[in-house]
Amino acid sequence: MGKKDNTEAEYKILEAARKVFIKKGYAGARMREIADEAGINKGLLHYYFKTKDGLFESIFDELLMTFAPQLNIIFESDLPFFEKIEQFINQYMTVLINNPDLPSFIVHEMQQNEEKVVNAILKSKHKPNPMKFMMQIQMEVATGKIRAINPVHLMINMVSLCAFPFVGKPMFKGMLHINDVEYLQIMEIRKKEIVDFIINSLKI
Amino acid sequence: MGKKDNTEAEYKILEAARKVFIKKGYAGARMREIADEAGINKGLLHYYFKTKDGLFESIFDELLMTFAPQLNIIFESDLPFFEKIEQFINQYMTVLINNPDLPSFIVHEMQQNEEKVVNAILKSKHKPNPMKFMMQIQMEVATGKIRAINPVHLMINMVSLCAFPFVGKPMFKGMLHINDVEYLQIMEIRKKEIVDFIINSLKI
DNA sequence: GTCTATAGGTAGATAGAC
DNA sequence: GTCTATCTACCTATAGAC
Secondary structure, eight states: OOOOOHHHHHHHHHHHHHHHHHHHHHHHOOHHHHHHHHTSOHHHHHHHSSSHHHHHHHHHHHHHHHHHHHHHHHHHOOOOHHHHHHHHHHHHHHHHHHSTTHHHHHHHHHHHTHHHHHHHHHHSTTOOOTHHHHHHHHHHHHTTSSOOOOHHHHHHHHHHHHHHHHHTHHHHHHHHTOOHHHHHHHHHHHHHHHHHHHHHHHOO | OOOOOHHHHHHHHHHHHHHHHHHHHHHHOOHHHHHHHHTSOHHHHHHHSSSHHHHHHHHHHHHHHHHHHHHHHHHHOOOOHHHHHHHHHHHHHHHHHHSTTHHHHHHHHHHHTHHHHHHHHHHSTTOOOTHHHHHHHHHHHHTTSSOOOOHHHHHHHHHHHHHHHHHTHHHHHHHHTOOHHHHHHHHHHHHHHHHHHHHHHHOO
């Protein structure tokens, strides 16, 4: 077997690493399992990525960026208030539906290495900056467009209503006695449910 | 050193195991670290608990029970609807504020071993059964007491608004530039914020 | 019951043939 | 570039002294 396109092996390794790390977490993942998943040899992992830690960082940064820019859409856009909320919910839920196991992975690894991860986010050019959005909320309150509400909690509410159903998927699946496919269908319907829930709560 | 009260050593081990498992997760926890945390020898762990897996199960079942019975309070009580919601939010948030690292641990380990954990819950006498509560929601809608809302999503909303701020604590702390003490203060205020948010959303 | 010492297994990482 | 074989370190678990 001659030499292959090196980008292909590297790509297969990254794909496999993403899959295994997301499923098992950093501590639970095995270099052996990543190699098997990629269909290559264990030694080759260390040829492309010196250490497990290096491989992890290569994929983690990329995964973080799957979420952070989506958050910035709401925080920094100039849309009218209710439209901004609706667009954020739809867009964020779509990302989550397409990556249902990602939230659990992110929050777990963030907790394992809080300062390291938080610093990585803050240094990133995609750093979430909710201040503009929270000021817009206060403006809406001040001008009587919505009821008085604490901007910090409204922001937390929006993210929580979208993200937790994916983090707690096993629990809700068990309580509702449904399978993965049915759960994702519920999440699809949920886009509109969340928007209605928030908008109704904000009306004067 | 003579023999000590055996319940004391066992208690210290369980305390230490709970702390280390919650912080590091099953895969990341080390028997050595648990022994050190308990102030006893590594060999003694295996005297009281044959295996790491056995020690884990000893504490995990107990931790699960910290949450499930609280959920049943809302699902099975006979309180008027809005009072039931308020009591649930206050009670559940109090549990979470007193155990802020528990949600991340539970959801991560549930995902690692979904069928095993879900079966353990379903077999438990504290099994969460949201059916009664969801039927009450439908009754409120039918009698025109609240706006039309999907009971499944209202139930998910209530849990999500309480639990996610703890799962995503590192993220929110980073975004808001605050420390742990300040974060818990926000969570204390949040009890009322969540109740207001839900009640306002349900009004006709 | 509590400790020390160590066995047995497996993980990440390296060396070297091809 | 890709593989096999192996090293070293660490982790769980056991054996045995006290």
